[in-house]
Amino acid sequence: MSGDDRSNPYRRHRFAVDIGERPPLGFTAVRGLSVRVEVGEEAAAADGTNRTNQSDDPWWDFGDWFDQYRDALPSAERRRTRSPDLELSRGVTDDDRLWDWVQDWVAGTTKPRDVHVVLLDEAGDPARGWRCRAAVPVEWTGPELVADRSGVATETIELAHEGIEPIADVQGLFDRLWGETDGDGRRWG
Known part of the structure; x- marks a missing residue:
């Protein structure tokens, strides 16, 4: 293993988010970093075809199981991925x-933006990024206001x-986005 390889997982509480604003906004939570590959019946439903492999063979006749499974999957060109909304x-x-x-x-006065999420290591250096x-924004939720409980108001x-x-x-993205300084010479991020 080289000195850059890591076997221990990164902590989840250190991250930076860029939504294209300067100075950058700080966020306390990110949810929705997920990708799902649709295969089999999901992909068939998505593209309107029936790609399941149905046979009259008895249940105990497995035949060439791998070929049956492979044939039931959509081709690489027809595979689809989907991700939940990012919160x-x-x-x-x-x-x-x-x-x-x-x-x-x-x-209608703004265009879609790329949003960058960067996981930081213990020293605050970028480790992984997405x-x-x-x-595009689809929902804004304001704070829950409850008189008998204290806590931080969040959006x-x-x-x-x-x-x-x-x-x-x-690292290059991190330096480009968060390596800048404000008017007082303080580094953003």
Whole structure:
């Protein structure tokens, strides 16, 4: 193993999110980093064909099981993936940029954005990253206000997107997005 290989998992509480805003917004939770490959009946339903392998052979005659299974799968060109909406949560502040993004999308004055999620290691350096392509806001949820419980007021934005892909040069992306400084010389991120 080289010195860069890692066998222990990364902690999940250290991450950075870029939604194309400067300075970057801080988020307390990210949900929806998931990809599902539709196969068999799911893919058949999605493309309108019946690709299940039905046979009159008795149940105990397995024949060439692998070929039967392989034939039931859609071809590589017809396989589909889907991902759930991405949910980003943060504490409510005086910053209205999430609300403004939703309103701009409704008004048709903004375009879809790539959203970047970067997992950080213990030293705060980027370890892994994912890009959600062409994200658009589909729901904004404000804080739950309850008089008899204390806690932080949070807001959540839900984003539909065209898919998730890994970021190959996560260090380069991190340096480009979060390596900038504000007007006082402080590093963002």
